[in-house]
Amino acid sequence: MGIVITAAATAVHTDPHTPASAVDLAGRAARSCLDSARVSASGVGVLINVGVYREHNTFEPALSALVQKQVGINLDYLADPQPSPGFSFDLMNGACGVLNAVQAGQALLATGTTERLLITAADVHPGGNAAADPDYPYADLAGALLLERAADPGTGFGPVRHYGADGTDGACDTGGYLDLDTMGTAGRSRITVRRTPGHDARAGELAAAAVASYAEEFGLDLDRTLVVGPRTAAADGPHGITGEPHTAAPVLGYRRALDGVRPEDCDGLLFVTAGAGPAAACASYRPQGW
The missing domain is CATH 3.40.47.10 (Thiolase/Chalcone synthase)
Structure with a gap:
């Protein structure tokens, strides 16, 4: 059994008149990713967010929960059309964060803990505009990967x-x-x-x-x-x-x-x-x- 990428998407902040938001960018990338895979938000069992830099230097609550709400992933597992519990957490390890999340996702998917796992990665300048700070090296952007199990053991990670x-x-x-x-x-x-x-x-x-x-x-x-x-x-x-x-x-x-x-x-x-x-x-x- 392989763990494969079903869909991938990115989102970049380009509007100089509005401040960048890691939650918004991660949510946009996640929704685009799910739309590409034709998967509803309620079909995701686990979300792992690996971004580091956030608007207003926010560290609590976990941004993963805010992204989960932004995307609409299992907000009410009793009333949802596809009732199921949803779980999300932050995993911070800088540039290596996505591959750390893949490693965690391999374990969760292989054991049947979830059918689908969504990884989001978003970084924004805490002031809302990376381009306005010449000493800040990173871009205001996000990415998302949707992972699932595949029948072919020769494919995937x-x-x-x-x-x-x-x-x-x-x-x-x-x-x-x-x-x-x-x-x-x-x-x-x-x-x-x-x-x-x-x-x-x-x-x-x-x-x-x-x-x-x-x-x-x-x-x-x-x-x-x-x-x-x-x-x-x-x-x-x-x-x-x-x-x-x-x-x-x-x-x-x-x-x-x-x-x-x-x-x-x-x-x-x-x-x-x-x-x-x-x-x-x-x-x-x-x-x-x-």
Whole structure:
């Protein structure tokens, strides 16, 4: 039995006259994803939200519950036309969050805990407009993946593996935080993102090492594998994107891979993410019909 992506969607904030909302963007991506799969909101049993940056620096209640309400997923499991309980939770691990959610989803789907699982990833500047803050690197955007079981065990996700950089002193090389000394009365609309010099190079090197290690462990032929990485997504994001994709990068990369021309003799995909830590994660994926 394989765990496959039934549908994927993205949503990007482009209206400069209204503030961006992680809840709104995640909800838009989720609804588009469900519409593409022709699945009603009540057909989703579990929602995992993996975004990090939110409007007004909101951390409670869990944004997953707000996204669940926005999408209309099992709000009243007694009155709903398809009565069933719904469950949602936040899972925060930066750029690797989507693959962490896939790993959790594999367990939930394999045990029959749910028939369908929805992953949402949305990041917005707490002030509502990432483009207005030159020191904030990420885009106001969201992505969503709908996962289900498939009868063919040869399709879907392989194991998810996580990797850390050797020789680090334990200090995180990237961090987003509230600077209490400078935020003043506008703290809910500000965020400080700190990156140590050479972060991008270290993340790229770790991602390359992770791909090589994963391929060796599982016998992947990289000449026949399309690697879906965060920089791939950044190079061909949706129209209007300003800044880097963050937690939604794997969704953007996956959409690009499916929308593009399939390389000759390509057997499948390999998702790779890399970010704060530095840390990386990999998971192979074979779409249905490949």
